[in-house]
Amino acid sequence: MGILEVKDVGKRFGGLQALGDVNLSVKENTVHAIIGPNGAGKSTLLNCLVGKLIPDTGSVMFDGQSVLGRSPHEINQMGISRVFQTPEIFGDLSVMENMMIPCFAKRDGSFRMRAIENTMREKDVVEKAEAMLVDMNMADKRHMNAASMSRGDKRRLEIGMCLAQEPRLLLLDEPTAGMARADTNNTIDLLKQISDERDITIAIIEHDMHVVFSLAQRITVLAQGTPLVEDNPENIKGHPKVREAYLGETAA
Amino acid sequence: MLGLNNKDTKLLIAVAVLTLLAPFILNPFPADSAMAQFNAGYPDLMQRFVIFGIFAIGFNILFGLTGYLSFGHAAFLGIGSYAAVWIFKLFTYNVVPAIALAVIMAGLFSVVIGYVSLRRSGIYFSILTLAFAQMSFALAYSVLSNPKFNLTNGETGLQVYSGDLQMFHRDSLPDLPHLFGLSMRSTYNLDLGAWSFSFNAGYYLCAIVLMLVFYLSIRIFRSPFGLMLRAIKSNQTRMSYTGLNPRPHTLAAFVISGMYAGLAGGLMAAMDPLAGAERMQWTASGEVVLMTILGGTGTLIGPVLGAGFIKYFENIFSKINDSILHEWFAFLPDGLENFMVFIVHPFIGKGWHLTLGILFMLVVIFLPGGLVEGGQRIGKWIKNRGKAKDSGATTEPAE
Ligand SMILES: Nc1ncnc2c1ncn2[C@@H]1O[C@H](COP(=O)(O)OP(=O)(O)O)[C@@H](O)[C@H]1O
Numbered sequence: 104m105g106i107l108e109v110k111d112v113g114k115r116f117g118g119l120q121a122l123g124d125v126n127l128s129v130k131e132n133t134v135h136a137i138i139g140p141n142g143a144g145k146s147t148l149l150n151c152l153v154g155k156l157i158p159d160t161g162s163v164m165f166d167g168q169s170v171l172g173r174s175p176h177e178i179n180q181m182g183i184s185r186v187f188q189t190p191e192i193f194g195d196l197s198v199m200e201n202m203m204i205p206c207f208a209k210r211d212g213s214f215r216m217r218a219i220e221n222t223m224r225e226k227d228v229v230e231k232a233e234a235m236l237v238d239m240n241m242a243d244k245r246h247m248n249a250a251s252m253s254r255g256d257k258r259r260l261e262i263g264m265c266l267a268q269e270p271r272l273l274l275l276d277e278p279t280a281g282m283a284r285a286d287t288n289n290t291i292d293l294l295k296q297i298s299d300e301r302d303i304t305i306a307i308i309e310h311d312m313h314v315v316f317s318l319a320q321r322i323t324v325l326a327q328g329t330p331l332v333e334d335n336p337e338n339i340k341g342h343p344k345v346r347e348a349y350l351g352e353t354a355a
Numbered sequence: 356m357l358g359l360n361n362k363d364t365k366l367l368i369a370v371a372v373l374t375l376l377a378p379f380i381l382n383p384f385p386a387d388s389a390m391a392q393f394n395a396g397y398p399d400l401m402q403r404f405v406i407f408g409i410f411a412i413g414f415n416i417l418f419g420l421t422g423y424l425s426f427g428h429a430a431f432l433g434i435g436s437y438a439a440v441w442i443f444k445l446f447t448y449n450v451v452p453a454i455a456l457a458v459i460m461a462g463l464f465s466v467v468i469g470y471v472s473l474r475r476s477g478i479y480f481s482i483l484t485l486a487f488a489q490m491s492f493a494l495a496y497s498v499l500s501n502p503k504f505n506l507t508n509g510e511t512g513l514q515v516y517s518g519d520l521q522m523f524h525r526d527s528l529p530d531l532p533h534l535f536g537l538s539m540r541s542t543y544n545l546d547l548g549a550w551s552f553s554f555n556a557g558y559y560l561c562a563i564v565l566m567l568v569f570y571l572s573i574r575i576f577r578s579p580f581g582l583m584l585r586a587i588k589s590n591q592t593r594m595s596y597t598g599l600n601p602r603p604h605t606l607a608a609f610v611i612s613g614m615y616a617g618l619a620g621g622l623m624a625a626m627d628p629l630a631g632a633e634r635m636q637w638t639a640s641g642e643v644v645l646m647t648i649l650g651g652t653g654t655l656i657g658p659v660l661g662a663g664f665i666k667y668f669e670n671i672f673s674k675i676n677d678s679i680l681h682e683w684f685a686f687l688p689d690g691l692e693n694f695m696v697f698i699v700h701p702f703i704g705k706g707w708h709l710t711l712g713i714l715f716m717l718v719v720i721f722l723p724g725g726l727v728e729g730g731q732r733i734g735k736w737i738k739n740r741g742k743a744k745d746s747g748a749t750t751e752p753a754e
C-alpha cells in the first residue's frame with residue numbers, strides 16, 4: 104500500500120479524454136517519476152491530486168484518506184505540497200517573508216487570526232525560516248524582493264517554501280523546464296539531497312530524461328491519458344513501448 | 356515602544372503631535388489677514404480631516420493590503436451614522452454607546468456584504484460591493500422611510516426631535532451629543548495677538564480615536580495576519596497551495612475595514628447629530644478610494660494624508676468665488692483680469708471636483724505611490740543635495 108493511491112482516475116475536457124483509468128501507487132520515501140510526451144495528461148493528473156481539478160471517475164487516496172472534493176489548502180494541510188511548472192512565489196514580498204508564510208501555515212493551520220502580534224517577534228517561525236534559507240543557500244538574499252531573483256533562485260525558493268511545511272509528499276511539475284543546464288544540475292542535486300536527508304516522498308513530472316534517470320527509483324510512463332508501464336529506471340530505458348511513445352512524439 | 360519598532364514609533368509620535376497641535380498648525384495666518392481664507396483650524400473642518408482619516412485608514416487595511424477594491428464602503432459609514440443617531444433618539448446623547456453601536460452595526464453588515472462579495476475577486480468584487488452600497492442607499496433614501504416604518508427618515512435625514520424618547524437623558528446634561536457631560540460643541544478660543552485658535556472637545560475626541568486606530572493599523576500591518584493579507588495580494592494560488600485559506604483572511608480584513616468605516620460614521624453623527632442617505636452614495640465610496648490612492652495605497656500614513664489633502668482643498672476651493680478671484684487678479688489690467696477670472700472660474704466653487712480630478716490624474720501619473728512617494732522623493736533629494744555639498748567631509752547624523 105503506497106502513501107498515494109490513484110485508482111481508475113478519469114478526466115474528460117469536453118470531447119477530449121485527458122485521463123482514462125489511471126492507476127498509480129507511490130511508495131513512501133521513494134522518488135517516483137511520471138513521464139510521457141507532451142499532452143499525455145501529466146499536469147492534469149497532478150491537478151487531480153491537489154484539488155485543482157476533480158476527476159470524473161475513480162479515487163485518490165493519500166495516506167488512507169480521500170482527497171477528492173477537498174480544496175487545495177485542505178489537501179496541502181494533509182501533507183501534500185506542490186511545486187509549479189513556472190515558480191509560484193509571493194513576488195511582492197521579501198525572500199524572508201516568502202519563507203515565513205509556509206512556516207506560519209504549518210504552525211497555525213489554514214486560518215488563525217493573529218492581527219496584533221508582531222511578525223518578527225514570532226521567534227520559532229523566524230528561526231525556522233532563517234534555517235530554511237540557509238539550507239536553500241539563499242540566506243544572503245533574505246531582504247531581496249522575491250520577484251527580482253533569477254528563475255533558478257525562484258525555483259529554489261519555491262522548493263524551500265514547500266519543504267518548510269514538512270510535507271510527506273512533494274509534487275513537482277517539470278521543475279527544470281526552461282532551465283539552463285547548470286541550473287538543472289543544481290536542482291537535481293538539491294532534490295537528491297532532499298530525498299536522502301528527509302522523510303519525504305517525491306513525485307516528479309519530468310520531460311528531461313537526464314533528470315528522471317538521475318533521481319527516480321520508480322517510473323510511470325503516461326501516454327494519451329493512460330499509464331503504459333510502471334517499472335524501475337533500468338527496465339524503462341530499454342522498454343519497447345516507451346521508445347515507441349517517445350519516437351511517436353518526435354515523428355509527430 | 357508599545358510593541359513597535361523605531362520607525363513605526365516615530366511615525367505614531369509624529370501623527371500624535373500633528374493631530375494634537377492641529378489647531379495651531381492649521382491656523383498659521385492671522386484671523387483678519389487676507390490669507391485667513393487658507394486657514395483650516397475650524398472645529399468642523401478639523402473634525403472632518405480626522406474622521407475621513409479614520410475612514411481611509413480602515414479602507415487601506417482592505418485595499419492596501421489585500422488589493423480588493425471595494426466601491427461600497429460608504430454604506431458602512433452611513434450605517435454607523437444611523438445607528439448612532441438612533442441611540443441619541445432612543446436612549447442618550449452620550450457618544451460612547453452611540454459610537455459603540457455604530458461600530459457593531461457596521462461590523463454586522465460588513466460580515467454579510469463581505470461574505471457575498473468575496474465569493475468573487477477583481478472587478479466582479481468591486482461591482483458587487485458597489486451594488487450592495489447602492490442597494491443600501493436606496494433602502495435608506497426611500498424604502499426604509501415610510502409612515503408605518505420609518506427607520507431612516509428618507510430625504511430629510513434622521514435627526515433628533517424634542518419628542519424623542521431619550522430614555523436616559525437628564526436635564527443637567529447638554530442637549531447635544533456629549534461625552535459624560537462634556538458637550539462635543541464646547542470650544543475654547545485662544546487669542547494670541549492677531550491669531551486665533553480653537554480647541555474643540557469634539558475634535559479632540561476624534562483625534563484621540565484616530566491615534567488609537569492608527570496605532571491598531573500599524574499593529575495589523577506588522578502582524579502575521581497583515582503578512583497573510585499581503586500574500587493574498589501577491590499570489591493567491593501560492594497562498595492556497597501553502598495550506599492557507601484566503602477566504603476568511605479577506606473576510607476578516609473586510610469586516611475590520613467596515614468597522615473602521617462605521618466608527619467614522621458614528622463619530623460624524625457624534626459631531627453633528629444627524630444622518631442622511633447621501634453619506635452612503637457611491638460618490639462617497641469613490642472618495643475614500645481617491646483618498647487612499649492619492650495618499651499612497653498600502654502605506655501607513657498615506658490614507659491620512661490623502662484624506663487631509665482632499666478635505667482641505669475641497670474646503671478651500673469650494674469657498675473661493677468670483678469676487679475673491681477679482682481681488683486676486685486686481686493687479687492686472689481690466690481685460691486681462693476678467694480673462695483670468697474666466698479661466699479659473701470653472702475650477703472653483705462647485706467646480707472643485709474638476710480640480711480634484713486634475714490633481715488626482717497628476718498624482719497617479721507622476722507619483723504612482725501617492726503623496727508618500729512624493730515626500731520620500733523630496734526627502735531623498737534633500738539628503739543627496741546635502742551630501743553633494745559636504746562631499747563626505749562631515750559625517751551625517753544617522754536617520
Ligand atoms: N483545463 C483544460 N481544458 C481543456 N483541455 C485541457 C485542460 N487542461 C489540459 N487540457 C488538455 O488535456 C490534455 C493533457 O494536458 P496536460 O495534462 O497539460 O498534458 P502534459 O502536462 O502531459 O503535457 C492536452 O490535450 C490538453 O490540451
Ligand SMILES: [Mg+2]
Pocket residue numbers: 145146147
Ligand atoms: Mg504539463
